[in-house]
Amino acid sequence: MSPILAISGLSKQFGGVTALAGVDLAIEEGEILGVVGPNGSGKTTLFNVVTGVHRPSGGSVLFRGQDITGLKPHAISRAGIGYTFQQAMAFAGLGVLENVQIAGEHVRARADSTANPWPTPQALLDFVGLSAVANEKAGVLPFGSLRLLGLALALATRPSLLLLDEPAAGLNDRETTALVGLVRQLPGHGITVCVIDHDMKLMQMLCRRLAVLDFGSKIADGPTEAVLADPKVLEVYLGGDL
Numbered sequence: 001m002s003p004i005l006a007i008s009g010l011s012k013q014f015g016g017v018t019a020l021a022g023v024d025l026a027i028e029e030g031e032i033l034g035v036v037g038p039n040g041s042g043k044t045t046l047f048n049v050v051t052g053v054h055r056p057s058g059g060s061v062l063f064r065g066q067d068i069t070g071l072k073p074h075a076i077s078r079a080g081i082g083y084t085f086q087q088a089m090a091f092a093g094l095g096v097l098e099n100v101q102i103a104g105e106h107v108r109a110r111a112d113s114t115a116n117p118w119p120t121p122q123a124l125l126d127f128v129g130l131s132a133v134a135n136e137k138a139g140v141l142p143f144g145s146l147r148l149l150g151l152a153l154a155l156a157t158r159p160s161l162l163l164l165d166e167p168a169a170g171l172n173d174r175e176t177t178a179l180v181g182l183v184r185q186l187p188g189h190g191i192t193v194c195v196i197d198h199d200m201k202l203m204q205m206l207c208r209r210l211a212v213l214d215f216g217s218k219i220a221d222g223p224t225e226a227v228l229a230d231p232k233v234l235e236v237y238l239g240g241d242l
């Protein structure tokens with residue numbers, strides 16, 4: 001089967017800084033792929049280029065065979081790629097349920113008419129465990145709940161590929177376990193996942209495959225345990241948190 005996302009030779013320069021130096025990466029339909037690498041290795045830039053936040057300096061991104069390179073974020077979202085940010089992006093003054101309603105409002109009627117696992121905003125809140133605070137203002141939610149709301153907002157756009165940027169940053173162990181439980185269910189609902197995180201325990205729990213970036217280049221890509229034992233990867237993390 002062809003990959004849901006095929007990234008080829010992707011590069012991005014910021015002035016004299018090479019954030020991505022010709023990355024090839026395929027994300028297979030139905031998998032949870034992890035992307036790791038030291039600070040500044042290009043992980044967030046990779047997501048930002050795929051989602052249209054930044055235009056690449058070179059290379060291409062194919063989503064289900066369609067060239068989406070350099071399209072605007074709204075067009076990429078409409079094509080079916082969702083994204084959660086490191087900072088939760090809810091409207092603080094609006095209710096939790098209202099936020100989910102708004103996020104789902106501009107979703108195109110899907111041509112493939114696949115069943116929606118969460119046909120209402122309320123069903124999405126049930127899924128992420130925030131029903132009890134549906135009518136609270138988003139701005140009063142504790143940090144962990146705000147992250148879950150971020151996940152609900154991304155799912156409300158009905159993505160078939162979801163990119164998660166450090167979804168567990170700042171969460172306690174209980175919240176992280178809850179998040180892992182939710183993310184693991186996504187492939188069963190037809191949603192492929194690609195996740196960036198520094199927490200290798202989290203990545204081992206979530207991902208069967210890891211890709212490793214270093215200075216904007218992919219230095220490893222394969223089964224999680226093999227990648228974490230790869231001397232090239234160990235060297236990059238020497239003295240780090242592996």
Ligand SMILES: Nc1ncnc2c1ncn2[C@@H]1O[C@H](COP(=O)(O)OP(=O)(O)OP(=O)(O)O)[C@@H](O)[C@H]1O
Pocket residue numbers: 014017018019037038039040041042043044045046
């Ligand atoms: N908007 C920007 N303008 C200039 N340089 C940038 C910009 N965004 C990223 N960079 C640079 O590109 C390189 C890659 O950054 P990026 O944020 O993608 O790394 P990262 O792997 O996500 O890091 P972290 O793990 O710390 O989040 C870094 O050298 C960074 O300083």
